[in-house]
Amino acid sequence: MSTIAYLGPEKTNTHLAALKRFGQRSRYIHAPTVDDIFNLVERRRADYGVVPIENSLEGAVTHTLDRFIDFQDTPVEIHGEIEQPIRHCLIAHRGVGLTRIAAVYSHPQALAQCHRWLNEHLPRAERRETNSTADAVLDVLSDRTTKRRAAIGRRELALEHRLQAIPIPEERENKTRFLVIGLGEPRRGQRNKTSILFALKDKPGALHDALVPFKKNRINLTKIESRPSKRKAWEYLFFIDLEGHVSEPRVKRALRGLEACTARFSVLGSYPLTRS
Amino acid sequence: MSTIAYLGPEKTNTHLAALKRFGQRSRYIHAPTVDDIFNLVERRRADYGVVPIENSLEGAVTHTLDRFIDFQDTPVEIHGEIEQPIRHCLIAHRGVGLTRIAAVYSHPQALAQCHRWLNEHLPRAERRETNSTADAVLDVLSDRTTKRRAAIGRRELALEHRLQAIPIPEERENKTRFLVIGLGEPRRGQRNKTSILFALKDKPGALHDALVPFKKNRINLTKIESRPSKRKAWEYLFFIDLEGHVSEPRVKRALRGLEACTARFSVLGSYPLTRS
Numbered sequence: 320m321s322t323i324a325y326l327g328p329e330k331t332n333t334h335l336a337a338l339k340r341f342g343q344r345s346r347y348i349h350a351p352t353v354d355d356i357f358n359l360v361e362r363r364r365a366d367y368g369v370v371p372i373e374n375s376l377e378g379a380v381t382h383t384l385d386r387f388i389d390f391q392d393t394p395v396e397i398h399g400e401i402e403q404p405i406r407h408c409l410i411a412h413r414g415v416g417l418t419r420i421a422a423v424y425s426h427p428q429a430l431a432q433c434h435r436w437l438n439e440h441l442p443r444a445e446r447r448e449t450n451s452t453a454d455a456v457l458d459v460l461s462d463r464t465t466k467r468r469a470a471i472g473r474r475e476l477a478l479e480h481r482l483q484a485i486p487i488p489e490e491r492e493n494k495t496r497f498l499v500i501g502l503g504e505p506r507r508g509q510r511n512k513t514s515i516l517f518a519l520k521d522k523p524g525a526l527h528d529a530l531v532p533f534k535k536n537r538i539n540l541t542k543i544e545s546r547p548s549k550r551k552a553w554e555y556l557f558f559i560d561l562e563g564h565v566s567e568p569r570v571k572r573a574l575r576g577l578e579a580c581t582a583r584f585s586v587l588g589s590y591p592l593t594r595s
Numbered sequence: 596m597s598t599i600a601y602l603g604p605e606k607t608n609t610h611l612a613a614l615k616r617f618g619q620r621s622r623y624i625h626a627p628t629v630d631d632i633f634n635l636v637e638r639r640r641a642d643y644g645v646v647p648i649e650n651s652l653e654g655a656v657t658h659t660l661d662r663f664i665d666f667q668d669t670p671v672e673i674h675g676e677i678e679q680p681i682r683h684c685l686i687a688h689r690g691v692g693l694t695r696i697a698a699v700y701s702h703p704q705a706l707a708q709c710h711r712w713l714n715e716h717l718p719r720a721e722r723r724e725t726n727s728t729a730d731a732v733l734d735v736l737s738d739r740t741t742k743r744r745a746a747i748g749r750r751e752l753a754l755e756h757r758l759q760a761i762p763i764p765e766e767r768e769n770k771t772r773f774l775v776i777g778l779g780e781p782r783r784g785q786r787n788k789t790s791i792l793f794a795l796k797d798k799p800g801a802l803h804d805a806l807v808p809f810k811k812n813r814i815n816l817t818k819i820e821s822r823p824s825k826r827k828a829w830e831y832l833f834f835i836d837l838e839g840h841v842s843e844p845r846v847k848r849a850l851r852g853l854e855a856c857t858a859r860f861s862v863l864g865s866y867p868l869t870r871s
Contacts, residue, residue: 553651
């Protein structure tokens with residue numbers, strides 16, 4: 320039986336993503352920060368970790384990217400990815416109408432994703448940021464007298480606590496992508512994806528030159544993300560996702576070419592490509 | 596006399612950046628969101644707006660980038676940039692020692708930037724996120740009885756309210772870059788910078804091809820940032836900063852070359868380069 324560590328608490332989107340991949344038969348533990356999940360895997364207290372990496376509306380989860388930057392020698396590799404559609408609901412006490420709501424609690428990303436709906440339907444309600452959507456529901460539960468608080472979270476959270484859930488319609492495609500991290504060799508799929516991290520040498524045209532080996536070897540890049548190096552202001556590191564496995568000759572050639580243009584280079588993992 | 600709108604409240608880093616550029620003789624108004632600042636400039640209620648765009652440790656201010664994505668037809672252009680070093684202090688009631696502090700309030704970016712120091716010196720204190728460093732100080736002030744709250748913010752905020760300020764040493768270069776936005780033609784400097792926004796056509800090698808015109812015309816890119824398109828999951832837009840003015844022939848040639856590879860393209864402004 321595998322032990323899976325996920326960014327908690329329970330019933331958050333990360334928990335549901337972990338369950339989708341590893342099923343009911345695994346043992347689950349949760350921890351409050353991305354760094355904790357990496358630590359649990361590094362110390363073999365968990366076989367795999369599940370952390371968010373990117374949302375289709377709000378962009379990169381910078382804590383996760385920065386964990387790879389700050390711990391250059393981590394033995395942790397990316398073993399896979401999980402895509403999860405996000406469906407937000409407004410969660411409130413039963414029988415309470417929208418006009419009664421004075422404050423809406425949720426994770427900053429959830430508040431941001433629903434801000435148009437909130438502006439339209441609850442223009443006067445205060446917005447309060449919480450560490451997770453599950454914590455936001457606890458804030459609603461703790462207000463049993465006035466019942467003027469609401470949370471944004473998944474329908475499952477409302478059901479668990481016998482609260483009402485009003486679906487918030489999605490205007491745009493809202494999905495979160497999660498990474499599965501682990502030690503050892505990741506399983507190879509039929510189609511694979513490779514994630515790399517690198518720093519460019521400081522010279523004009525450096526980013527162009529770094530991309531030439533991919534073009535030459537006809538390797539498709541699915542994603543490029545820059546992050547501050549944190550060593551020097553306005554110096555950056557790059558994360559690239561590419562289609563292909565690190566053991567394929569054309570990928571090997573491209574990465575050798577890229578490495579020659581870089582001041583720092585690491586492969587974060589080659590793992591099966593997911594399309595949901 | 597110019598009217599300057601900045602992301603408020605008063606005495607925040609954005610306010611100090613605005614004062615540094617526009618001096619005491621301008622009229623200042625503040626508003627609570629990046630969107631409000633753009634609106635004030637668009638409706639000519641302010642001549643210029645000042646908004647944060649990037650921090651050297653925490654990266655891009657995505658609200659500001661996304662305002663350019665969401666309002667494609669805004670007449671607002673970038674007129675300049677301001678760099679401001681960030682110096683954090685722990686702000687508490689006078690005579691209160693660190694061991695008494697039970698909760699630390701601040702903006703999420705300030706909490707993130709100080710997390711190592713907090714882990715070392717206040718490992719048991721709770722962290723509470725606020726909308727601004729100025730709001731965090733109000734939370735300290737509102738607790739006059741137990742005096743167990745502290746805030747993270749600039750020294751000026753402590754002086755104003757007669758609180759004590761304990762400097763938090765910076766381990767790494769911590770600066771924030773702000774944009775000055777306005778209507779009309781931006782002033783041209785001796786050395787200039789141009790910011791552009793574009794979407795790639797969906798084909799392999801598209802990003803490489805987009806960078807070729809810069810390489811050919813020997814134009815240095817100082818920054819590339821990707822953001823979700825929000826129209827379709829895992830589709831991106833790119834922000835690039837380059838050295839040079841849009842009226843220079845080599846910049847014109849490069850941008851014409853780039854535009855041919857893009858599905859969406861706009862120049863956000865050409866403005867004087869700042870080095871602090």
